[in-house]
Amino acid sequence: MDDNSAYRELFFEESEDNLQKLNDNVLELEKEPDNKDLINEIFRAAHTLKGSSATMGYDVMTKLTHRMEDIFDLFKTDKLKVNGDHISLIFKCLDKLTELLNDLQDDKELSEDQISELITELNKVETSATGKAVEDTPTESSQEAKKPQVKLDTVFASLEEPDLDVVKQAKSSGHNVFAIAIRLDQGTLLKGPRVFLIMQKLDEEGDVVHTEPTADLLENGNFDTDFKLIFVTNSSLDEVKSIINSSSEIDQVIIEDFDGEKAMKAQEERKKNPPTPQKAPAKPKAAASAKSVAKKAKSGAPKHETAHHPRNQSIRVDLGRLDRFLNLVSELVVYRNQMEDSSHRNDLDGIKDSLEQVSRLTSELQDLVLRIRMQQVSLVFSRFPRMIRDLSRDLHKEMDLVIIGEDTELDKTVVTELGEPLIHLLRNSADHGIEDPETREKLGKPRKGTITLSAYQEGNQVIITLEDDGKGIDPQVIKKSAEEKGINTEGMSEDELRLLIFHPGFSTAKKITNISGRGVGLDAVKTKITGLGGSIEMRSQVNVGSKFIIKLPLTLSIIQALMVKIGNENFAIPLDVVEKVVMLDESEIISTAENEVYRYQGGIIPIIRTNELLKIKSTAEDKKFAIIVKSDQQYFGILADQLIGQKEIVIKKIDPVLQKINRYQGATIFNNGSIALILDVNALCQGKGKVKS
Amino acid sequence: MGKKILIVDDAVFMRIKLKDILEKNGYEVAGEAQNGKEAIEKYQSASPDLVTMDITMPEVDGIQALKKIREIDGNAKVIMCSAMGQQGMVMDAIKAGAIDFIVKPFDTERVIKAVDKALS
DSSP, X not given: OOOOGGGHHHHHHHHHHHHHHHHHHHHHHHHOTTOHHHHHHHHHHHHHHHHHHHHHTOHHHHHHHHHHHHHXXXXXXXXXXXXXXXXXXXXXXXXXXXXXXXXXHTTOOOOTHHHHHHHHHHHHHHHHHHSSOOOOOOOHHHHHSOOOOOOOOOOOSSOOHHHHHHHHHHHHTTOEEEEEEEEEOTTOSOHHHHHHHHHHHHHTTEEEEXXXXXXXXXXXXXXXXXXXEEEXXXXXXXXXXXXXXXXXXXXXEEEEEOOHHHHHXXXXXXXXXXXXXXXXXXXXXXXXXXXXXXXXXXXHHHHXXXXXXXXXXXXXXXXXXXXXXXXXXXXXXXXXXXXXXXXXXXOHHHHHHXXXXXXXXXXXXXXXXXXXXXXXXXXHHTTHHHHHHHHHHHHTOOEEEEEEOTTOEEEHHHHHHHHHHHHHHHHHIIIIISOOHHHHHHTTOOSSEEEEEEEEEETTEEEEEEEEOSOOOOHHHHHHHHHHTTOOOTTOOHHHHHHGGGSTTOOOOSSOBTTTBTSOHHHHHHHHHHHTTOEEEEEEETTTEEEEEEEEESOSSEEEEEEEEETTEEEEEEGGGEEEEEEEEGGGOEEOSSOEEEEETTEEEEEEOHHHHTTOOOOOSSEXXXXXXXXXXXXXXXXXXXXXXXXXXXXXOOOHHHHHTSSEEEEEEOTTSOEEEEEOHHHHHHHHHHHHO | OOOEEEEXXXXXXXXXXXXXXXXXXXXXXXXXXXXXXXXXHHHHXXXXXXXXXXXSOSSSOHHHHHHHHHHHOTTOOEEEEXXXXXXXXXXXXXXXXXXXXXXXXXXXXXXXXXXXXXXX
């Protein structure tokens, strides 16, 4: 087998595409089981997967795709009607293929056990359609393990008188008659067509009057590697030889003048003394050992190369953007050269001019790089229709998923991280939100529930909403459940009650289903979203439905921030959470029993003394700035001693240990090289919130 | 000068693999097509010495493309690329004038032997 490591990345990329295509199309197929174009497309995708994995030498994957292709072929030829069970089975296979691909990417060896269950199921389906038991197609390697071969010769075994008559006649009218024996290469695939090809070529130059084995067996490929024939032609022996040799995968050819009487004698002789296999068949052995060496090389050598190479993350970039990138960089080079030139001449104005261009270009480049990192949310959304389909089957509910705005773009990291929380929310909606058809009918709703997932950009944010028309979240149910769990709900408004669902360990599901788990979910969802710098809100109305609104920053690495000083230290506060900045006097801060609060817009909001929290000595005595921020639909006042101003900052990651203290999102570097930490407003405020409750 | 070959396959992976095999063995790849329609166009524009033609492809499949190409050029040399389980289609292709066929998974030796023979 060839060394295929160079094609690995490509193989994975294309296979993933094909799997996604299959997923989408199979989903479609369930809705339109008679759509032939769709079936053809599915067949092609499966076929390509099979071909590629076989070429890579991934036998287990090849086997599974081969069997799947068989099923699609039954659909194609109308031998099998598409039904829900078949679709489910195919989906299981697709999931398995994804798993196999992942394993391969992690350099794990695949084993037949991984697919044996599915193969059995596929066999059942196939048997039910064809009425024939499916023979376990022997893998090629088992065919290769051949018994030692006899020497190839032109001695026939089933010549009969009529054959000889034909030969005699042909000879008398001046034709050449040849006895031909052909041995195909060991391990030749599709032997039937191979023979057919040779016969076809011979037929153009003469007549094949006798074959061994019979023509039927030959065309079905039902023979080992050798076959013999008698050929009547006007061509010379050399011409016949070159005709035969123009086909590939032929190991050996013997062509002799055919003599009827001799042939009959040899045939008699052969019947008495059947040939014994040669003791040392040179060729097959050499081939076999070469093969085993190759196999060893395959399993051994590439492993060393690939064992520790981590899974590459790749991203597809629109060529237009890449071209623009190149243009900008070449422009940058031009101005750098100008700048060099100016500096040699001590031309300060020249330097300033070029510098201006350079700064324009860098900000364009920055913008562009961010855009290159952007990915469409369809990357994650595309797998949801399939999920909802499975869920509605499992839960015996009827529902549709409507997706809007799947071309909305977000930073690659955000897009990849988004899958998990969205899956969770979708499952929740399907499991707890949408009612069963009967209940829905009683409520005057359509039997089929609808879940709408939409994404759109709004300023520097992307808003993702997930809405269902299910039973909604009843604050009273939450209240009861919360009280059972010992959570004090006194004085909570309905909205506050609903927010409880985001609290750790809270679940309203009466029984635990394996769909949406045990209610460790929503707080995890929230943590994930806030971790991505976003926020999540929920609105709900009993028997009308629930709506989750997720707001995410367009990009993670560069943000607008408000720079402040606390004591003598610089800090950055992400601008998107800042509502307003007010100046306040120490006397305006009111102390309640357990909290310090400030009057803001007719209400009171908690005050966070950052200097105490962060253990920094404050410099301002009584005049302070309160940065009013919104976190979790509530206002907080964060105190700062001094304002520096608004600035675009690049977020740098900080050490995970520092991240654990839950105060900082990251750090940024100032022009003068000094460092400012970025406050994690949500963590600061939620810490405060907990003190309150 | 190496002989010119046109590669036709809908999978990029297969095209690249074949291209590498052919180029490493001194052949020139005159072009690539990802379906039968493109194959017919490129056959006329690139006039290759040989075509490797996948069977299962979108738009126009390999057998239709083979027939069309043989109509345009009666001497066109086309090798079919097939997979296990496509006996019938390979036979059709041979009837339509394919000079040889190779079976996936591709193995350098087999591909080169078939191509060498076809071009000799």
